[in-house]
Amino acid sequence: QKEVEQDPGPLSVPEGAIVSLNCTYSNSAFQYFMWYRQYSRKGPELLMYTYSSGNKEDGRFTAQVDKSSKYISLFIRDSQPSDSATYLCAMSRVNTGNQFYFGTGTSLTVIP
């Protein structure tokens, strides 16, 4: 069993839709929960992160962490064609430095 599971999609939505991306994990020691966006032929770039549980909002993006269910989500409101990319969830433990555990990534296409 992988430590982080993510539905690879692909996901295709019309412009303006609300997008929900999700990951589950098995290691209860994870404390940092990140969402990265990766465009083709580029490295991942950090969208937002949460430490421990709770919600975090940044513009059109909201990240949620439910540690009791070992489930994290990223919501994108009013999706735009420029949001088309692969979205990767990532997690890390506090005491393992910068070793991140990534999901498979979900490919998102927003259709104008």
Add this chain to the structure above:
Amino acid sequence: ETGVTQSPTHLIKTRGQQVTLRCSSQSGHNTVSWYQQALGQGPQFIFQYYREEENGRGNFPPRFSGLQFPNYSSELNVNALELDDSALYLCASSPSITGDVNGYTFGSGTRLTVV
């Protein structure tokens, strides 16, 4: 210079050969991590270097090795290449050894194809 720079951008090697990939870390960053991203998969942690020493390793065989230099740049070496080593190799630098998620910066990667 800002950002993480990786070279080369693309590389084709033959099975059994050896390859060296290079990474220049972002200014002020002293920690470098390497990841392997196979097609359609998420990045997998290979290892991390801090102050020229390996500090953490993922589930990769010893034929994957690395170096970090005094200027914090780094190399990833892979010996006895196998077809399954074909992937995007990502370097990430960060300003500290622990927990600086915001400062963790990825390069654009080196696309390695083994034939």
